[in-house]
Amino acid sequence: MVAQEFTVDLNKPLVYQVGYLGESYQEWVHQPIVSKEGPRFFESDFWEFLTRTVWWAIPVIWLPVVCWAISKSMQMGVSLPLIAFLVVCGVFLWTLIEYSLHRFLFHIDTKSYWGNTIHYLLHGCHHKHPMDGLRLVFPPAATAILLFPFWNLVKLMSTPTTTPALFGGGLLGYVIYDCTHYYVHHGQPTSKVPKDLKKYHLNHHFRIQDKGYGITSSFWDKVFGTLPPMKAAAKSR
Template sequence: MVAQNFEVDLKKPLVFQVGHLGEAYEEWVHQPILSKEGPRFFKSDFMEFLTRTVWWAVPTIWLPVVCYSISVSARKGLAPSHVVLLVVLGLFIWTLTEYTLHRFLFHVKTSSYWANTLHYLIHGCHHKHPMDSLRLVFPPAATAILLVPFWNLIKLSSTPSTAPALLGGLLLGYVMYDCTHYYLHHGQPKSNAPKNLKKYHLNHHYRIQNKGFGITSPLWDTIFGTLLPSLAGGAKSS
């Protein structure tokens, strides 16, 4: 049962508190705290360790897997041009995956105890503490678990020689996504394109959180009508 008028104690581990907010969770989680120091999630030091990831762990761990996957398709006799096309297709599939996950899973509305708790772990924590540098990228262990169903789906929909290159492209898209996401929060872009992308993403956080789901590109926001008004109308956001 949800406690009435429950208030989260930010000095205590948060994960098992937020579920008690019930229907108030949606409003609470979208009121950001801009401290660069992240909150404690769990009382257990081991569980807490699993929730924190430095950004460079993502390319360090997964780029070798990308290269290996692509090389498998090449060793199976595919022409270099064919391998490149499969990698590009995998990248394209990732952009839609990124948008779909962000819009329909990361921003699902919850109110029950366990739904709130799970949502906070997946994405709510990022909106509550958007400058927490150690929780901006996905923990490698969780990525490995999620990779299993993606790999099985790719194997079902392609051939033994094309599947590894497709996986490599998909995984490369993920690495680009996570590194881009980190940069949009902590980088200081100098040229117009990354400046606009950073502005676009921060507007999603601090102005209109039910639009602007694209991280690496606003392509699917444009196609599905969730483009932030600043881009849809052509005006610069403040």
């Protein structure tokens, strides 16, 4: 007897449904539904609230932390030129983290119940509903938790006096990333650079989803050979 294939009911909370898709999950989650109205994730209003974040909350919450971190290095006597260099290095470090997370974690293949469920919460929901504006940036509560391992990583790479500035640069890189990500989905760029960035990212969503992992730039895609084929990129124009 062949088991009946599970069908997701889009009118019911999705998070606890997607796990039952099993091996069909990957195909399902990469068939986008282009609608600005996002689905409901949880029956609980509390957990549902935690999944929704307005884009402007990211700079409002985290830019003061960036300034605080940089000021800590200044108070410990680090020169302004060195602080500027550390901030730039932190932003650059973030671009590598951004690429690595997107490629190796957010696009991991899953088929188990909890694997599918966790993947959907992390990134699958964004590919299924790419225009859901309230689930595009990372929830601040989750970011706060992830800042602890990021701080410890930065500590391994720097001295006690330079760690705060390097950390601040990395956090600034994250803020730029999340705001850029929101903009390429919902903004209407008129100049060449943002227009090309928007085309590049939407090509990842709607044409070749296993290439083009960079959000703020295509630099690491070029370095690691995950640049989308030029013909596919041209079609998205």
